[in-house]
Amino acid sequence: MRDPVTAITGITYDRESIEQWLFTNKSTTCPVSKQPLARDSDLTPNHTLRRLIQAWCTQNASLGIVRIPTPKPPLNKIQVLKLLRDLNNPKSLVQLELLASENERNKRCLLEAGVPRAILIFIVNCYRKGQIQKGLQEALSILQLLKIPKEEWTLLVKDNDQTLDSLTWILGNEKMENSIAVKSHAVVLLKRIINKGDTCHVRERLKPEFFETMVKIMRHGVTQQGTSAALHVLLSASSSTRNRMMMMEAGVVHELVEIELGAPEKRITELTLAILFHLCCCANGRAKFLSHEGSIAVVTERILKVSAAVDDRAVFILAMVAKFSGTNAVLQEMLKVGSMAKLCMVLQADRAKYLKDKAMEILKEHTGVWSDSPCFHHTSFYNYVQY
Structure with missing residues (x-):
């Protein structure tokens, strides 16, 4: 023990x-006695035990034991409010970030003192002034560190109606220090807002320039965490028809295919194909998809190589393309890149019945085109479609 405290039990x-037991694990009982232990219970410093521990450390110093330092007094609301009054001073933001990263007790105190609202106002003011102020990176980091409840996120975004515009502005700004770190923080924060805020309210406020900025983020890259967060944001946004149209106009489809051509990790592939599935549900999305020369090939290649979730999305993307946009040229392209062969392999693989049925549906629907191909033995092909 470094800072012994006694619970009410x-x-x-x-x-x-x-x-950590009370706030991170959200437990409500004493680990030893199993008696109820509220999260707001007082934890009384055990000075006697701490002095005994320090004395033991001193006695065993020759064995390499380091004497524990005297614990800092717990952070209180007055200290936090003092830092908030001087928020335009970058040092205050640095201090708040350090406090937020230290322990759960500090995070709780910062939440109770209204730090999220104050930080969000600071970010919105930067946008209104059109100035990247020092401390912006720390401000974004603080909002990431604090575990803001869903209800509070909803209120914060509604009360600060320029929140999304502010974050879009930050993501599109090329003239700032630590650009990659700042943008990564901003896009992760966007993901949190969409996941925890009033999702419908947020989705309906997105603008074309927002999606244009997201395309730039995917194209020029941020951190891996930032790329994943950007894809999460787009996946959430793609459930709206209104947003899908703006995403297609912004060039999202092309950029997603480009990401896949780079052979990303499993989770990135799952996200990109999930978004492509939503966008290929409409004619314009399929047209954008087919306009990229590598689209059918890369989706086909992912089948049976990544995960069951990817197989699901990939087969359904091919199904929509073949059924609604299946010109002779498109079907020949699917044959050329091995789509037919992969669909036949799905029938043999350990996959869900509905997915095998979908693969069979594609094969049967286009038998007239594919059965004449010299790429496959006719008998084998007919055995598949009659399976």
């Missing part, structure tokens, strides 16, 4: 451990 714990 009379059991002594290390402060960091019991606070």
Whole structure:
């Protein structure tokens, strides 16, 4: 123990451990006695035990034992409010970020003092002034570190109606220090807002320039976490017909195919194909998809190589393309890149019945075109379609 504290049940714990139990794990019982232990219970410093621990450390210093430092007094609301009054001073934001990263107790105190609202106002003011102020990176980091409840996110975004515009402006700004770090923080924050805020309210406020900015983020790259967050944002947005139209105009389809051609990790592929599935549900989306020379090939290649989720999305994308946009040229392209062969392999693989049925549906529907191909033995092909 480094900072022993006694709970109301009379059991002594290390402060960091019991606070993690209460706040991170969201437990409501004493780990030892199993008695109810509210998260707002007082934890009383056990000075006697701490002095004994320090004395033991001193006695064993020759064995390499380092004496534990005297614990800092708990952060209080007055200290936080003092820092918030001087928020335009970058040092205040640095101090708040350090406090937020130290422990769960500090995060809770920062939330109770209204730090999220103050930080969001600071970010919106930067946007209104058109100035990238020092401390912006720390401000975005603080909002990531704090575990803001869903209800509070909803209120924050509704009360600050320029939140999305502000984050879009940050993502599109090329003239700032630590550009990659700042943009990564901003896009992860966007993901959190969409996931935890009023999703419908947020989705209906997105503008064309938002999607144009997201395309730039995917094209020029941020951190891996930032790319994943950007795809999460687009996936959530793609459930709206209104947003799908703007995404297609912004060039999202082309960029998603380009990402896949780079052979990304499993989770990125799952996200890109999920978005492509939504966009290929409409004619314009399929047209954009087919306008990229590598689209059918890369989707076909992913089947049976990544995950069951990817197989699902890939087969359904091919199904929509073949059924609604299946010109002779498109069907010949599918044959050329091995789509037919992969669909036959799906029939043999350990996959769900509905997916095999969908693969069979594609094969049967285009038998007239594909059965004449010298690429496959006719008998084998007819065995598949009659399976």
